[in-house]
Amino acid sequence: MNINSSFSRLAGVALAIWLTPFAAMADSGFYIGGAAGAATVEANFGDTGIPGFPASIDEDDTAYKFFAGYNFDLPVIDLGIEAGYVDFGAPEINVLGDQFELDPTGINVWGIASLGLGPVDVHAKVGYLAWDVDATAFGQTESDDGSDLGYGVGLSFGLAGIRIRGEYELYDLDDADLSMLSIGILYQFN
Numbered sequence: 001m002n003i004n005s006s007f008s009r010l011a012g013v014a015l016a017i018w019l020t021p022f023a024a025m026a027d028s029g030f031y032i033g034g035a036a037g038a039a040t041v042e043a044n045f046g047d048t049g050i051p052g053f054p055a056s057i058d059e060d061d062t063a064y065k066f067f068a069g070y071n072f073d074l075p076v077i078d079l080g081i082e083a084g085y086v087d088f089g090a091p092e093i094n095v096l097g098d099q100f101e102l103d104p105t106g107i108n109v110w111g112i113a114s115l116g117l118g119p120v121d122v123h124a125k126v127g128y129l130a131w132d133v134d135a136t137a138f139g140q141t142e143s144d145d146g147s148d149l150g151y152g153v154g155l156s157f158g159l160a161g162i163r164i165r166g167e168y169e170l171y172d173l174d175d176a177d178l179s180m181l182s183i184g185i186l187y188q189f190n
Contacts, residue, residue, distance in 0.1 A: 040180075041058075059092070061089025068082070081109070082127075110150075130147045131173065152169035
């Protein structure tokens with residue numbers, strides 16, 4: 001028996017055993033999750049005619065989201081769909097001694113493409129956000145709503161069905177930009 005041949009077979013078996021958990025991590029299936037982080041609201045108001053009222057704001061607040069999706073494990077790249085609820089917080093500024101508050105929320109739907117690199121996945125996503133914002137100032141609340149496109153990138157790390165996921169998402173609304181940097185956890189049902 002050739003020692004080199006036996007060693008090659010043993011190395012091949014060891015490599016196959018070592019790679020098996022990585023191949024099994026990105027199975028197709030449903031998943032649910034949640035995340036929290038920081039959201040930035042950049043809005044342009046133009047000339048409101050109210051003395052002391054700013055023409056624009058750029059404020060941050062704590063944000064959170066819940067989501068569910070389905071991952072299709074394909075040979076080279078994984079594709080998925082995801083839907084969720086996002087609350088961008090309620091950033092405030094002081095205007096003439098009163099608080100001016102924006103409270104944006106939304107429902108989103110994403111198409112996601114990801115590439116598995118062992119236990120780490122990188123992904124990009126594009127989607128649609130149906131948003132609603134309540135603006136409160138001087139004891140009055142006004143609401144506005146609409147829908148716009150969103151974009152995002154992220155990475156995740158995990159073993160078995162539990163993954164830690166970090167993401168950056170950007171939504172370009174008519175007169176405002178919303179962005180969110182978050183870290184969360186998801187569980188994939190296999």
